[in-house]
Amino acid sequence: MSDRNTTPLLEVKDLEVKYGNITALHGISFTVNQGEIVTLIGANGAGKTTTLHTITRLPPPEAPRLTGGDILFDGKSIVKTEPHDVVRKLHCALAPEGRHIFGNLTVMENLTLATYSREKGADLEKDYNEVFDLFPRLAERRHQRSESLSGGEQQMLAVGRALMSGCKFLMLDEPSMGLAPLLMYDMFRALKQLNQEGITILLVEQNAKLALDFAHRGYLLETGEIILSGNAAELMEDPDIHKAYLGH
Amino acid sequence: MDTLFQNLLNALQWGSFYSLIALGYTLVYGVLRLINFAHGDIVMVGAYIAFFIASALLGVYGGIPALPGWVVLALTIPITMVLTSVVGVTLERIAYRPLRRKGANRLYVVITALMAGLILENGNLLLLGASRKKFPELIDKVVYQFGPVSVTNLKIGVILTSILSFVILHMIITRTKAGMAMRAISYDKFAVPLMGIPIDQIIVFTFILGSSMAGLAGILFALSYPILDPYMGISIGWKAFIAAVVGGIGDIRGAFAGGFILGITEIMVVAFFPSSYRDLISFTILLLILTVKPTGLFGMPKTTKI
Numbered sequence: 001m002s003d004r005n006t007t008p009l010l011e012v013k014d015l016e017v018k019y020g021n022i023t024a025l026h027g028i029s030f031t032v033n034q035g036e037i038v039t040l041i042g043a044n045g046a047g048k049t050t051t052l053h054t055i056t057r058l059p060p061p062e063a064p065r066l067t068g069g070d071i072l073f074d075g076k077s078i079v080k081t082e083p084h085d086v087v088r089k090l091h092c093a094l095a096p097e098g099r100h101i102f103g104n105l106t107v108m109e110n111l112t113l114a115t116y117s118r119e120k121g122a123d124l125e126k127d128y129n130e131v132f133d134l135f136p137r138l139a140e141r142r143h144q145r146s147e148s149l150s151g152g153e154q155q156m157l158a159v160g161r162a163l164m165s166g167c168k169f170l171m172l173d174e175p176s177m178g179l180a181p182l183l184m185y186d187m188f189r190a191l192k193q194l195n196q197e198g199i200t201i202l203l204v205e206q207n208a209k210l211a212l213d214f215a216h217r218g219y220l221l222e223t224g225e226i227i228l229s230g231n232a233a234e235l236m237e238d239p240d241i242h243k244a245y246l247g248h
Numbered sequence: 249m250d251t252l253f254q255n256l257l258n259a260l261q262w263g264s265f266y267s268l269i270a271l272g273y274t275l276v277y278g279v280l281r282l283i284n285f286a287h288g289d290i291v292m293v294g295a296y297i298a299f300f301i302a303s304a305l306l307g308v309y310g311g312i313p314a315l316p317g318w319v320v321l322a323l324t325i326p327i328t329m330v331l332t333s334v335v336g337v338t339l340e341r342i343a344y345r346p347l348r349r350k351g352a353n354r355l356y357v358v359i360t361a362l363m364a365g366l367i368l369e370n371g372n373l374l375l376l377g378a379s380r381k382k383f384p385e386l387i388d389k390v391v392y393q394f395g396p397v398s399v400t401n402l403k404i405g406v407i408l409t410s411i412l413s414f415v416i417l418h419m420i421i422t423r424t425k426a427g428m429a430m431r432a433i434s435y436d437k438f439a440v441p442l443m444g445i446p447i448d449q450i451i452v453f454t455f456i457l458g459s460s461m462a463g464l465a466g467i468l469f470a471l472s473y474p475i476l477d478p479y480m481g482i483s484i485g486w487k488a489f490i491a492a493v494v495g496g497i498g499d500i501r502g503a504f505a506g507g508f509i510l511g512i513t514e515i516m517v518v519a520f521f522p523s524s525y526r527d528l529i530s531f532t533i534l535l536l537i538l539t540v541k542p543t544g545l546f547g548m549p550k551t552t553k554i
Contacts, residue, residue, distance in 0.1 A: 059349055062438055087444030100439035102432040114429045117444035165444050 003024060009074060009200050010055070010092075010149075012077045016068035017054050024050045024064050026224045032169075037201040039211040041246055042221035048204040049097055051221070052171050056094050057083045073169075088117040089195070093167035095158040097174045097204075103147030103248055110146050110157055114164035122166065131160040134190050152183035159190070170194065171202045176210055188214050208245035212236045220245075250396040255519045256512070261403050261472065261510025264410035268465035268502035269488030270495065272415060272458030278434040278498040279454045280348075282357050286339060286365035287486010290459055294332040294366055294466025295383070295476050296376070301327050302384050317386040321471075322388070328467050329460040335450055335489060336459025336487070339364055365481075372392025372478040383474035399505050406468045413461060414504045423501060426453050434498060512533065 010032040017025045025047050032038045040048050053063035055071055057078065071078050073090050088090050102110050111131065115124055134137035135156040141149060143164055146157055155175055162170055172191070176184045192214065195201050205211035212218055212232045218240060220228035228238065271292055292484040302324045307314035315323075343364050362430050373437045390401040421427040429450045433440050440447055469484070470476060487510060493508025521529060538544070 056442065058441060082446070083441035084444050084446045094442050096442065097441060100436050101436045102439070104431055105428060105434045106257075109428050113425060113432055113445070114443045115448075116425050116429060161443065165442075185542075210385065 007033045008032070008072075009036075009058065010202065011072040011075075012051070012055070012069070013052070013072065014069035015066070015071065017050060018067050019064045019065040024224055025054070026181060027069060028221070028224070028226045029069075029141065030219050030226060032200060032202050035195070035198065035200055036217065037195050037203060038213045039215035039218045040203055040221050041205055041208045041211050041218055041241075043245075045223070046221040047224045048178060048221055049173055050171050052094055052096075052202070052204055054065075055086075055092070055171065057081050057086050058081065063203070074171070084117065085164050087167070090201045091161035091166055091168040092171070093165045093169070094171040095155075095162045095173065095175060099151075099154045099158040100145050100159050101149075101154050101161070103145065106143050107146050107157060108148070108153040109137075110161055111142075114161040115166075118166050123171040124164075125165070127164055131163050134163075135160055145200065151178045152180065153185065154178060155183075156190075159187075163194070167199065169200045171200070171204070172205045174206060175203070176205060176207050184210070208241065209236075250254065251519065253397045256513050257399050257407075258398070259512040259515035260407045260508065261511070262514060263508035265465055265469055265484060265507075266488045266491045266510050267412060267504045267507025268410050268461045269485060270492035270507045271414070271461045271500055273489050273492040274495070274500055274503035275288040275430070275454050275458045277492070278500075279430050279451060280344070281354060282344065282361065283497075284458070285361040285485075285489075286343075286368060288417050288460070288481035288483075288488065289334060289365040289368040290336055290462040290481070291338075291466045291469070291485060292476075292481030293335050294328055294371070294459075294463035295470040295480065296372065296381070296486060297331045297467075298324050298328040298461065298467040298470055299381050299383055299476055301331075302386060306384055308384075315346030317388070321386040325464065325467055328369070329463040332463025332466065333456040333459045336462070340384045340451065340455045345451075352363075356453060365485075369478045369482070376478070378478075381476040383470040383476055385474070387472065393523070402471060406472060406544065409464065409468060410507075413464060414500070417457065417461070417500060419456070424449060425504075430454055489532070490534060494537055494544055498543025499544075499546040502544050509537075509545075 008031045012028060012030050014027040014029055016023065016027045028051065030038070039050060041212065042048055045080065050064055054066060055169065066079060078086060078090065080092070094160055098242065102113065105113065111128065137153050138156055148155065149157065159172070159175070170190050175187055175191070179187065188210065191201060203211055203215060212235055215232045217230065218232050218235045219226050220235070228235065228241065269287065270285050272290070273284060276282055276287070298363050301310065302320050305315050305320040305323055343360050344357055347360060363525070387401065391398050392401070421430060429440065433447065433450060437447070488507065491506035491510040492503045494507070494509060495502030495504070510530065513533050516525055517529045518526050
């Protein structure tokens with residue numbers, strides 16, 4: 001693992017956010033280096049999704065108010081960046097929890113829409129082919145209304161869409177949710193492949209074993225605070241994590 | 249049979265007005281979940297803008313030599329559509345967007361729309377006074393006779409224009425990325441910025457489309473019924489809104505079909521009953537349609553919008 005880059009791509013520093021008067025994140029800090037796969041694990045309500053939504057800079061009510069700390073991307077603060085510019089200018093995409101695909105559009109339209117603000121002259125044809133190579137099921141169903149896809153296929157579409165937006169940094173929120181085990185491993189194999197092709201990944205998962213198997217490093221989030229961090233292999237051996245999240 | 253055809257032509261003309269206006273309601277609803285109750289008054293503003301542009305081009309205010317009527321019409325239509333869009337977009341900017349930014353409940357936005365409509369009506373009254381305006385006649389009336397059925401060039405023009413506008417609008421919604429984004433917003437607003445799409449840009453585009461249709465409806469109406477007053481948009485606006493709901497609000501095919509259904513219902517009621525019963529009977533029929541299909545003809549519960 002020593003060949004991995006240690007230039008931080010994303011640096012979250014003392015991030016504090018609130019929903020109304022309720023503090024959801026109590027000053028968390030973590031970094032994601034260029035080329036890494038980092039996972040945030042933790043139970044329901046720990047603040048994992050909140051963290052991702054805050055990074056995307058979605059406005060309230062979708063994301064909470066940022067009341068302290070800073071988010072640096074490539075060394076620059078993105079706190080004041082508009083959500084569409086996070087995608088367009090920073091090439092930072094989120095495949096959200098629950099997929100949020102546009103069910104009234106076809107698979108192809110979903111992918112096309114994600115290219116809305118790609119720079120002119122981008123080789124879209126190549127990108128479509130890459131997505132279809134990665135997820136051949138999407139190619140078969142490209143003219144189908146995406147509502148009619150199975151859960152696993154919808155998840156593929158959510159990831160495919162993020163790729164079509166031209167992302168170099170991909171955040172995934174519970175990509176394993178609702179997937180049959182076989183599809184789940186397929187999905188993670190695809191993500192691994194993307195990472196090897198140079199995409200940095202921040203993964204949020206409740207399935208801690210799956211996430212740690214797959215990631216380089218991890219952070220354990222509990223009620224809005226990071227209580228543990230380290231290499232994935234170390235975390236896997238940690239007795240507390242073992243007891244609380246791996247369950248045997 | 250002949251009177252039936254004659255009535256049908258009138259029905260198609262009124263259906264065209266309703267459809268063009270209903271399209272504006274349905275587009276804005278599809279994207280913002282907002283019933284823009286000021287939309288009928290935007291039609292009135294469109295008619296007045298057309299009045300002033302046409303009068304200016306006819307040389308009424310001096311400065312330029314009078315242009316021939318058809319040139320005036322050809323210029324008035326695009327200029328009015330552009331200026332009416334500016335009014336619609338301005339309304340969005342100063343009335344709706346600030347509320348959206350603050351996360352206001354939809355009810356407040358609808359109330360704001362109603363108030364914006366009243367401001368447009370009364371602002372017009374203040375600026376131009378209560379006297380009505382006579383819209384100039386821009387094209388010579390030609391009557392075509394098909395056996396016992398007669399139809400004017402204007403009527404044909406109105407019907408064809410509305411069909412053409414619908415076809416163009418449908419292409420924009422189904423084929424362009426901005427149109428896809430409009431449909432996407434109506435399905436899942438949350439994920440749209442995640443695609444790198446600036447939502448406000450799409451909302452402005454929606455208001456441009458809707459208001460330019462209102463402007464077009466304003467001109468066509470003024471050409472057909474050339475007396476303008478500040479309250480002319482109220483009744484036709486409400487009816488077009490009902491047409492949009494009957495068609496299935498949020499779906500442009502629904503708005504278009506709903507407009508014609510309302511036009512045909514009204515004219516057919518008048519053909520068989522005293523005309524004072526027109527609204528009573530036609531709205532009873534529409535109510536029945538909604539009772540049978542509460543989501544409107546093209547609406548599907550919680551699926552397609554726009």
